[in-house]
Amino acid sequence: MNPTINLKTPLIRLTNLEKTLGWTGQLWAKCEFQNPTGSFKDRGSVVEINQALKQNKKGVVCASTGNLAISVAAFATQKNLPCVVFIPQQTSSNKLKQATTRGAVLKKVINYDQCVIKAKQFASQQNYFLCGNYELRRYGQSNIGLELATSGIDFDTFVVPVGNGTLGCSIAEGFAVYGKFPQFLGVQGLGADPVYRAWKKNKVITQIKKPQTVASSICIGNPMDGKLTLAWIKRTRGQMVAVTDKQIIDAQKFLAKTEGIYVETAAATTLAGLQKTKTKIQALTVVLILTGSGLKE
Numbered sequence: 001m002n003p004t005i006n007l008k009t010p011l012i013r014l015t016n017l018e019k020t021l022g023w024t025g026q027l028w029a030k031c032e033f034q035n036p037t038g039s040f041k042d043r044g045s046v047v048e049i050n051q052a053l054k055q056n057k058k059g060v061v062c063a064s065t066g067n068l069a070i071s072v073a074a075f076a077t078q079k080n081l082p083c084v085v086f087i088p089q090q091t092s093s094n095k096l097k098q099a100t101t102r103g104a105v106l107k108k109v110i111n112y113d114q115c116v117i118k119a120k121q122f123a124s125q126q127n128y129f130l131c132g133n134y135e136l137r138r139y140g141q142s143n144i145g146l147e148l149a150t151s152g153i154d155f156d157t158f159v160v161p162v163g164n165g166t167l168g169c170s171i172a173e174g175f176a177v178y179g180k181f182p183q184f185l186g187v188q189g190l191g192a193d194p195v196y197r198a199w200k201k202n203k204v205i206t207q208i209k210k211p212q213t214v215a216s217s218i219c220i221g222n223p224m225d226g227k228l229t230l231a232w233i234k235r236t237r238g239q240m241v242a243v244t245d246k247q248i249i250d251a252q253k254f255l256a257k258t259e260g261i262y263v264e265t266a267a268a269t270t271l272a273g274l275q276k277t278k279t280k281i282q283a284l285t286v287v288l289i290l291t292g293s294g295l296k297e
Contacts, residue, residue, distance in 0.1 A: 044137030052129035063115035066095030145174015163218030165229035184238035187273030189213025
């Protein structure tokens with residue numbers, strides 16, 4: 001990792017939310033939206049760009065729903081590496097602008113799953129480094145878990161959005177380094193919830209060919225780390241939750257009005273999921289992983 005980049009993010013207590021919800025434990029937020037490009041993706045991008053340089057690649061390429069594109073483009077341009085991104089057609093124009101402003105060349109594809117296929121082909125044919133390497137990303141993003149584990153706060157549960165599932169697994173791995181295994185509470189948008197469906201039915205994950213949710217960052221029908229996510233949820237005695245578009249939007253507004261924190265819809269799923277499971281965990285010390293800024297959408 002580049003030692004000149006410090007990606008440690010704030011951890012704040014959500015006292016207003018505690019009072020409003022009647023929470024008898026403690027509620028905290030890990031503010032990943034305060035990374036340089038406004039999302040947790042920066043932690044993995046730093047690692048991947050360094051790998052691209054070590055392997056003397058001509059450039060970097062990735063599949064993205066938006067945040068990864070912005071992040072990879074930012075750190076690639078810092079190192080003078082060309083960046084190509086395959087992106088779903090429904091990606092917000094604001095995210096597209098943030099990526100192209102940082103030098104990314106965008107190639108629109110029907111959906112995320114097709115983006116993954118196209119990006120892999122491009123990397124192989126053009127000698128580009130394929131970003132979105134989930135082992136490398138887990139290494140970078142595990143620092144979130146490490147920071148939480150060494151914060152001096154004994155967390156019972158962490159709540160995290162689940163798209164590909166990589167982030168939640170990374171955090172669990174970071175906690176595990178210190179022998180800590182807080183409950184993994186994963187949240188998906190209803191309609192883009194293959195991991196939730198598998199968890200609920202205790203079956204293998206089945207791809208959703210046309211996933212739909214207002215939380216575009218986690219609108220993924222074939223999660224790369226879905227199987228690993230289920231394994232970590234089982235190991236930590238955690239659970240999956242699916243929330244509706246209305247619940248997500250309401251949670252986004254609720255967090256902004258109570259704590260003054262405006263996050264993107266994917267990040268707001270954490271509060272929506274918390275509210276849905278409140279009666280089971282309201283006496284616990286819980287941290288919401290607020291993955292991205294609302295200014296991105």
